[in-house]
Amino acid sequence: MKWMASRHQSFGKDTGLQARMLLTMFLLGLVYVVFVGVLLAVGAAAISVVAIALVLLLVQLFTSDKIAMATLGVKEVTPAQEPELHGIIDRLCVQADLPKPRVCVMETPMPNAFAMGRSKKSTTVCATRGVLQLLEPAELEGVMAHELTHVINRDVMVMTLASFFATLAALIAQFALFFGGGFGGGYGRNNEEEEGIVLVLLVSVLVYAISFLLLRALSRYREFAADRGSAVLTGRPSALASALLKISGTMERVPSQDLRKAEGMSAFFIIPARTKKSLMNIFADHPPLEKRLAALERLESQLQSAA
Amino acid sequence: MGLRDILTGRHDVKGPAPDRLFAISTAYITLQAEHDIVPVGTAAIVFQALATSEFEATLKDMEEVVRATGGDSATSVSSQDDSYGYRWMILRSPDGAPSVEDLAVGINAVSSSIETAGHGERLLCAVFAFVDARKTRIYFIYNYKRGFWYPFVPESDPAHPTASDEAAAQQRSTERELQIKAQMASELPMEPELERWFPLWGIPI
Numbered sequence: 401m402k403w404m405a406s407r408h409q410s411f412g413k414d415t416g417l418q419a420r421m422l423l424t425m426f427l428l429g430l431v432y433v434v435f436v437g438v439l440l441a442v443g444a445a446a447i448s449v450v451a452i453a454l455v456l457l458l459v460q461l462f463t464s465d466k467i468a469m470a471t472l473g474v475k476e477v478t479p480a481q482e483p484e485l486h487g488i489i490d491r492l493c494v495q496a497d498l499p500k501p502r503v504c505v506m507e508t509p510m511p512n513a514f515a516m517g518r519s520k521k522s523t524t525v526c527a528t529r530g531v532l533q534l535l536e537p538a539e540l541e542g543v544m545a546h547e548l549t550h551v552i553n554r555d556v557m558v559m560t561l562a563s564f565f566a567t568l569a570a571l572i573a574q575f576a577l578f579f580g581g582g583f584g585g586g587y588g589r590n591n592e593e594e595e596g597i598v599l600v601l602l603v604s605v606l607v608y609a610i611s612f613l614l615l616r617a618l619s620r621y622r623e624f625a626a627d628r629g630s631a632v633l634t635g636r637p638s639a640l641a642s643a644l645l646k647i648s649g650t651m652e653r654v655p656s657q658d659l660r661k662a663e664g665m666s667a668f669f670i671i672p673a674r675t676k677k678s679l680m681n682i683f684a685d686h687p688p689l690e691k692r693l694a695a696l697e698r699l700e701s702q703l704q705s706a707a
Numbered sequence: 708m709g710l711r712d713i714l715t716g717r718h719d720v721k722g723p724a725p726d727r728l729f730a731i732s733t734a735y736i737t738l739q740a741e742h743d744i745v746p747v748g749t750a751a752i753v754f755q756a757l758a759t760s761e762f763e764a765t766l767k768d769m770e771e772v773v774r775a776t777g778g779d780s781a782t783s784v785s786s787q788d789d790s791y792g793y794r795w796m797i798l799r800s801p802d803g804a805p806s807v808e809d810l811a812v813g814i815n816a817v818s819s820s821i822e823t824a825g826h827g828e829r830l831l832c833a834v835f836a837f838v839d840a841r842k843t844r845i846y847f848i849y850n851y852k853r854g855f856w857y858p859f860v861p862e863s864d865p866a867h868p869t870a871s872d873e874a875a876a877q878q879r880s881t882e883r884e885l886q887i888k889a890q891m892a893s894e895l896p897m898e899p900e901l902e903r904w905f906p907l908w909g910i911p912i
Contacts, residue, residue, distance in 0.1 A: 479877055479906070480877055487791055488791060490905040490906065490907075491793065491831060491905075493905060494832060494850055494903075494905055495720065495852070497721045497853065499900065499902050499903060500902055500903070537790060632720050633720055634755065635755045635829060636758065636792070703759055704759050704760075
């Protein structure tokens, strides 16, 4: 095989993962196209709902990181306050050829880390106090490289856009329920219109259900991709595996108070929880730990057998 | 990166940019003659040491190569790992005879053998140590990913940080760095984006 010739290209290549990711995105797109088609067929008034959702999407894209910072009690830290964290991120930024993101710490014993922001230029990476205390420098580096890979892959952007129509569907279902289909217009209703509203409601619910599942699948694939990216960036897949083990071990013991706080925030967002990319989370949009560890183990053996 | 890379979440670590390392071996003459900034006679190359037997073997060969190329000038080589897990390979000119050319040749020998082994993307940076008339350390850092240089002037002596004021010791003289940028911009390809002038604390040279 041709790609075997160059070692550093073959390391960490996962064509299957990319194919699954593209397939998921294709199916998502298909669902949305059908959805929009039905919307248009039913009546132009539905377009106003689309407009509202578009505005919400933009608001979310541009403010979600600030809202999260405010509600989660995330504080920006200077290099003098957190020399080690800054040192790790500085080196990773050189390595990944990224401008330096804002570095934040969240004062909670729950070990976790996440990245926020829509582009490489406006990014915030955040580690909790718990993760800083729990991990060795090499493990912390793996975790931060995972988060920076989310930035490089523009996962917040991709997931927000991908979930746009799911949001739209949820909105329409709510509208239809609250106003009894009031968005049909001010003029008198007839049977045809009533049917149309029921149809929109049904399709919306269906779209929401299907896209919800697809979104979770997409999110899991992007977690795998970020694990892979972290391993490629640091050259130490096993350090990340060790970090994941440590974090998950602690996660089970730590009381759920902070998790509830995090869950509260996900309700706050239009598209919950998935906008903030957390490394280890109880939300099912992350793949099971064993699968992630197995993937990292494969990377490590690829690396070791490259000689 | 292209749309397809964004959609599939795939990216590769960037390899080294076109090599502008040797710019230092002429720039130092200006530094010395016009700005009274003289070489200390040490330089280092920083990279991620992969924990594989193959990579360690490459490193061993590499040290041999550097010792061999430095045969006449007697450049010595040593290496150490920093607390972030990065390997520093440190080259020293013999006492009293600092030679930036020899150091640059040595650093280049190390980076090329890492690249030849297929690990070019592991290279982080090269550091050359200088000292000005007031005995302040001035480091010139070469970023392999970008192919650019930038000065780094830590305000305290990095060789002797005390544990208590480690955080307080992490002050850099941005003013001095910007002066040097203005003085040397025509000689050294300087990193144009100031937010990429990443500090390296605790430089062991």
